[in-house]
Amino acid sequence: MGNRLSKIYTRTGDAGETGLGDGRRVPKSHPRVEAMGEVDSLNSQLGLLLAELADAQAQWPALAELTTVLAPCQHRLFDLGGELAMPDYQALGTAEITRLEAAIDRWNEELGPLKDFILPGGSRLIAQAHLCRSMARTAERRCQQLNADEPLRGELLGYLNRLSDLLFVAARLIARRQGCAEVLWQAAEAPRG
Template sequence: MGNRLSKIYTRTGDDGSTGLGDGSRVAKDSARVTAYGTVDEANSAIGLVLACDIPEQVRTVLVSVQHQMFDLGGELCIPGHAAIGDADIQRLEDQLDHFNADLPPLKDFILPGGGLAAAHCHLARTICRRAEREVVTLSHHDAVRPEAIRFLNRLSDLLFVVARVLARASGHGEVLWNHERRKG
């Protein structure tokens, strides 16, 4: 295992820079730091879902996803490092297909809500989408493996489907967008 932090503050970032995993230093507002920081934020939002009362099958998947998100953050923090692969993306697709199989087809847009766990899952989904956009922005400046972008794309889809599952499991049900409300 790598170095353990015995002292949390180092003062090395007081100048607005931070160290990457390869030892180089960059500005804290660089595209790379923004990208892996938002991956970390999405991971924290998934932690909020896990803090709720959710079905064990969903919990198992989301805990696994949290580990993969940490791997992805490491990949983004260490230029040239590879941690997410096609098998990780395939696993997300398989889980997505599994959870989606029992859901009714969508006929309307769904609003974020449907109980606390589902609402937290929708928040995690939107943060994941932002992380995806920021990784795409990073890819315009630096090399980013396409697997990173594909992983975030599939994960946000999985989080949408899981939010639907959680809304139904909670008894709140999905909150449908009422597009007819403005007529009349």
């Protein structure tokens, strides 16, 4: 593996630029840095979801499967960040996308079809899974924005898309396994005119 961090601050970013793995210096507002930041934010929120799942497994042992599926995603998001930081580096492959799709299919069989729009909520765990889902969508948008100027590999973009799908289904599965009703959207009454 490459160099390890021995010094946390370098002062090289104080003027608003940061270094990429290929030696380039870019503004901290560069679309690549924005994409890296959103992937990092998603990874942090996913870490919180995993910690809360671990705490909840004593009461709801059936949640352990979610941890088994979601824990590797933190590592893959770190890999994805590496691909963004080092444009020639490749870490994600189609096997990981296939793994997510298999979990989505398996969980959807247990859940059955969705008949209503649902809102984030019902329990802290459900809401956290939805927060992760929405952050995955934001990371995907930032990567698509970067992709318009600097093409990214399809596996990277596909992974984020599938991860957001997985997190949506995970939120629904948490509700089912906690025995918690999902919060159904209630449309506003039509304005009287």
